[in-house]
Amino acid sequence: MRILLLLLPIALTGCSVARAVITAPIKAGEAIYDAATESxxxxxxxxxxxxxxxxxxxxxxxxxxxxxxxxxxxxxxxxxxx
Structure with a gap:
């Protein structure tokens, strides 16, 4: 059980990296759309x-x-x- 608690922060760090990789194309698309349109x-x-x-x-x-x-x-x- 203690080993799982020690490995939990390392596992959660990987999740934030994966989330950043997954959301990067969406953020890039938003930036292109904002640059191309005018409010x-x-x-x-x-x-x-x-x-x-x-x-x-x-x-x-x-x-x-x-x-x-x-x-x-x-x-x-x-x-x-x-």
Missing amino acids: QEEADIKRGRAARKAEEKAARDARKAEKARDAEGRPYRVGGPR
């Missing part, structure tokens, strides 16, 4: 980020256009004032 929240975050970038670019372009005026307030032409 609604992730899609919303992406759209929000793209909208903010577009607004920032529009604001930069507006500031750039405002600075590109001559002394009388007329906008410069593409080649500059002539």
Whole structure:
């Protein structure tokens, strides 16, 4: 009986290794599925980020256009004032 109690921890260690080996393909499949799909929240975050970038670019372009005026307030032409 004592021998069985001494061997029990060794036997249980093998079970955890076997469980890890058996569940590894399932975990790999879950990781691939998560990488391949996009949740609604992730899609919303992406759209929000793209909208903010577009607004920032529009604001930069507006500031750039405002600075590109001559002394009388007329906008410069593409080649500059002539």
